[in-house]
Amino acid sequence: MTTYKIAVRLEAPVNPTEVEERVVETITTLFPESEVATHGDRVTATTHDVSHFRKRLFQQRILDTARSEFFANRGPNGFSFELTKQAARNDVVNFAVGNPDELGDVQVAITVHEPDVEAFIDYLAPATEDGEPPEYPGE
Structure with missing residues (x-):
């Protein structure tokens, strides 16, 4: 089993119409x-x-979408993406694309220390075969 050494930084705005605790929950x-x-x-x-x-x-069966987003926003030391706040609060992964949501998005930046960016993306969102994801291996 490969050991992954990463650091994830998340950031989201708290708008005047929002309750801070709900953004934390998001x-x-x-x-x-x-x-x-x-x-x-x-x-x-x-x-x-x-x-x-x-x-x-895995559960949402969006590995291809996730891989595409991760690879499109990768650099030599990691990758970043944005998630919609409303979906995230409901435990749903929904990548923010285009114009930012009026509430703002959750910005996620993942720095990969080991082994490398591509290997970590392969772990996080493995390639599918004809759109079929591999079986979720658990942790």
Whole structure:
């Protein structure tokens, strides 16, 4: 089994019409192991655990979409993406594309220390075969 060494940083705005605790819940629903801090109109979080997020990618059968998003936004040390806040709060992965949602999106940046970015993406969202995902291996 490969050991992955990563750092995940999440950030989301808190709008005047929102309750701060709900924005915190938005982040901790998909990334329950996050250490969260609030900074006035922003919530930030860090984690090294993406197991729940990965499980949801498999359950929602959106591995191809996720891979596409991850590879489109990768750099030499990691990749980033944005999630819609409303969906995230409901434990649903919905990638934000195009214009930002009026509530703002959850920005996610994953830095990969080991082994490398492509190998981690292969773990997080493995390639499907004719659209069929591999069986979820659990943790």
